[in-house]
Amino acid sequence: DIQMTQSPASLSASLGETISIECRASEDIYSNLAWYQQKSGKSPQLLIYAANRLQDGVPSRFSGSGSGTQYSLKISGMQPEDEGDYFCLQGSKFPWTFGGGTKLELK
C-alpha cells in the first residue's frame, strides 16, 4: 500500500498568514493527489485535485503543488473560515490512502 505521510499534525496561524501543509507519498503517485478540508461536524470538501487544480467554488487563496512523491497545499492569507482539518489523498493505486490529517487553527 502507498503510505501518505502528512505534516504538520497541527498548525496555528494568524489572520492573513500564509501556511503550507505537506504530504509525502511512499512511492511516485504521478500527481494523483487531492486535498480536502473538513470543518467540525461536517463532511469533507474537495479543495484541490490532480495536485494543483482548484475545485470549482474554492477560493483562490488555496493552491496545490508538487510532483512525484512530494506535494503541498498552500493557503495564502489565513481566514477564520479556514479553520478545520485538512487531508491529502492519493488516487494513484488501490487502496486509495489518506494522509493522517492536519488540524489548522486560527491563532
Place this chain on the structure above:
Amino acid sequence: EVQLVESGGVLVQPGRSMKLSCAASGFTFSSFPMAWVRQAPTKGLEWVATISTSGGSTYYRDSVKGRFTISRDNAKSTLYLQMDSLRSEDTATYYCTTAGYPNWFAYWGQGTLVTVSS
C-alpha cells in the same frame, strides 16, 4: 444541486449484518464511479470501497474484503454497502461520495453513523 443522502446507520452487535443506502440526485448518477469512505470517531478518513459506473468492477480495502459488498442501482440512482460479519473496528461514520477521475470525492453525503457494539 448535487445531493447524496445516506441512510441505514444504526447500533448493531458484532458479527451481525447491515446495509447502507445512498440516494443520489442532481447529477447523472450512472456516469460516475462511486465510493464509500469512513471515519472512526475522532479519527481520520479511510477509503472503504469503489464501484465502477456499470457496477462491473469493484475495489475494497483489505480489512473489509470478503465482508463488505458495494453495489449500485443506476435506475434508482442509489448506492449500497452491504456489511456482514461486522466488527467493533468498523464503527465509524460512513460517507457516500462520487469517485470520478481526477476529482475523486468531489461530492459527499452528510454521513451515517454505524456503531458496532454488544
